[in-house]
Amino acid sequence: MGEMPHSTVDARFCPGNYIPWDIHGIHLIAACGTGMGALASMLRDMGFRVTGSDHNVYPPMSSFLMDKGITLFDGYRPENIEGSPDLVIIGNAVSRGNAEAEAVLEKGIPYCSMPQAINHFLGHGKKKIVVTGTHGKTTTASIIAHILNFAGLDPSFMIGGILKGFDSNYRIGKGPWMVIEGDEYDTAFFDKGPKFMHYPPDVAVITGVEFDHADIFRDIAHIKDYFRTFVEKIHPNSLILSSAQGNTLADILPAAKCRVEWYGADTVSGADTINPPLQWSFDTPCIDSGRTVFALSTPEKHSLTVTIPLMGRHNILNTLGAFGAAKEAGISQELIVDALPSFQGIRRRQDIRGVKNGITVMDDFAHHPSAVRETISAVKPFFPDGRVIAVFEPRTNSSMRNVFQDQYAASFDDADIVCIRKPSLLAKIPEGERISTEKMVLDIKKRGIDAHCFEDTASIIDFVVNIAVPRDVVLVMSNGGFDNIHMKILEHLK
Numbered sequence: 001m002g003e004m005p006h007s008t009v010d011a012r013f014c015p016g017n018y019i020p021w022d023i024h025g026i027h028l029i030a031a032c033g034t035g036m037g038a039l040a041s042m043l044r045d046m047g048f049r050v051t052g053s054d055h056n057v058y059p060p061m062s063s064f065l066m067d068k069g070i071t072l073f074d075g076y077r078p079e080n081i082e083g084s085p086d087l088v089i090i091g092n093a094v095s096r097g098n099a100e101a102e103a104v105l106e107k108g109i110p111y112c113s114m115p116q117a118i119n120h121f122l123g124h125g126k127k128k129i130v131v132t133g134t135h136g137k138t139t140t141a142s143i144i145a146h147i148l149n150f151a152g153l154d155p156s157f158m159i160g161g162i163l164k165g166f167d168s169n170y171r172i173g174k175g176p177w178m179v180i181e182g183d184e185y186d187t188a189f190f191d192k193g194p195k196f197m198h199y200p201p202d203v204a205v206i207t208g209v210e211f212d213h214a215d216i217f218r219d220i221a222h223i224k225d226y227f228r229t230f231v232e233k234i235h236p237n238s239l240i241l242s243s244a245q246g247n248t249l250a251d252i253l254p255a256a257k258c259r260v261e262w263y264g265a266d267t268v269s270g271a272d273t274i275n276p277p278l279q280w281s282f283d284t285p286c287i288d289s290g291r292t293v294f295a296l297s298t299p300e301k302h303s304l305t306v307t308i309p310l311m312g313r314h315n316i317l318n319t320l321g322a323f324g325a326a327k328e329a330g331i332s333q334e335l336i337v338d339a340l341p342s343f344q345g346i347r348r349r350q351d352i353r354g355v356k357n358g359i360t361v362m363d364d365f366a367h368h369p370s371a372v373r374e375t376i377s378a379v380k381p382f383f384p385d386g387r388v389i390a391v392f393e394p395r396t397n398s399s400m401r402n403v404f405q406d407q408y409a410a411s412f413d414d415a416d417i418v419c420i421r422k423p424s425l426l427a428k429i430p431e432g433e434r435i436s437t438e439k440m441v442l443d444i445k446k447r448g449i450d451a452h453c454f455e456d457t458a459s460i461i462d463f464v465v466n467i468a469v470p471r472d473v474v475l476v477m478s479n480g481g482f483d484n485i486h487m488k489i490l491e492h493l494k
Helices: 034-045 061-067 099-107 114-122 137-150 220-233 249-255 313-328 333-342 369-382 437-446 457-467 482-492
Strands: 025-029 049-054 071-074 087-090 111-113 127-132 156-163 168-171 177-181 186-188 191-194 203-206 239-243 259-265 280-288 291-297 303-308 351-356 359-364 388-392 417-421 450-454 473-477
Touching: 025 034, 025 099, 034 049, 034 061, 034 114, 034 156, 034 168, 061 071, 087 099, 087 114, 111 114, 114 156, 114 186, 127 137, 127 313, 137 156, 137 177, 137 203, 137 313, 137 333, 191 220, 203 220, 203 313, 220 249, 239 249, 239 313, 259 313, 280 313, 291 313, 303 313, 303 333, 313 333, 313 369, 351 482, 359 482, 369 388, 369 473, 388 457, 417 437, 417 457, 437 450, 450 457, 457 482, 473 482
Parallel strands: 025 049, 025 087, 049 071, 087 111, 127 177, 127 203, 156 177, 203 239, 239 259, 259 280, 359 473, 388 417, 388 473, 417 450
Antiparallel strands: 156 168, 186 191, 280 291, 291 303, 351 359
16 A cells, blocks of 8 residues: 555544554454444555454445455454554454454554544545534534535545445545544543544534433533543634534533534523524424425524425434534535435435335434434424334443433323334343333333333334334334344335
8 A cells, every 4th residue: 555644633632552654454353343344445445455353244244345355354363463464453342352452462563443543544634524412423424424525525424324325434535524423432442532532623513412321421421521621622723513402512612712603493492401692593494395494594694495305303403513514614505505405314314214005114223312202203293194103122232221211201202102122132231220111111101102012023013014004104213223123014014
């Protein structure tokens, strides 16, 4: 490949290890995860010799990587790195004691984390738009990438979802801008800080902060500390676009030394809002031919009519953040308005997997109580003549814990029928910390909603195919594959 210059980044960001100048071969430990697989593919596209290993090497990721010309090893063994790669990238699923990681340390082979590698190889010399926050990161970042591409700016991006317009979650562009989804999850066993700390933004979009990831964060104060540190480090010439919904950002944003612009509803009110002066706002949303139309107000008080092919108030907010970021990148308001209707969406976000006999099956990534609530609320108005059959699988480390036991009940208020699957991975959670899906269903029933608990996926499929009728929508919410329930429901519908 030849020499790769060091990244010229703000020294306050990007903690971690040395990345060599002259790199030819790169090895990835835990290469088959979604993010690491995308990184491996990106590096191969850039011309590096890439190998990888994982303890679960199976299709479709294994086939995808091997088709790219990447050599994969099944299992972690010291001999996998006998070729002495110039750099080893260690995924955050890897812990101390991993045979391969220990061999890297013992041999003194240069190593780094996934976000370090993204910033170094893809982000070098780029202006960065970093999207972070508890909810809406993937959608907001994807809208920004779409607008930049529509405007001819040839952006690079690394995003935590597959953009339908690109059929990829990464892109190597030649333009000056890079869009990055800044995950708050920890970076690696040698760097327990959030991944977003590796990306010095020219524009930062913060979609809001709530408690999540109970396996690594103690409480909301712990999360806020990291976001406050992130905000403090942002260069004074940069811009933060911050959601005005929720009250946690009131404690975080005063640390900023750069410009801050707030976005939210035109009538922000209630105890759960901080109600700052809004530079970006929306009003009068409506549904028109299966699309959302709303009035957008800019910092200059221009009123624009905006159409998006997305459902729900939360996606209007995501669009406001994306609009502000695109404008900061130098794109005219008129061009942004023109770009938005052609956004094709993201897989697993309000993703219609099929329609059979008038019954729609939709897939969504929602798992946090707030995300479940907003997703159901968003979908309901688009199916006014049918029912919302909400199918939910608690699968994340947080959703399987009882930390959200009481909050989940109110998340399903806009559903007509609720199906909750008992988590298949519940044994991973200490017994005293496990969520009770039986109690969740009882609490939902107390709110007047028809709710049911199921031991396995097959039972849900049998139930749904027998009760669903034309014009209903089956809304499946999980951050996992859920035993391919979406296609099985479509196959079994009469």
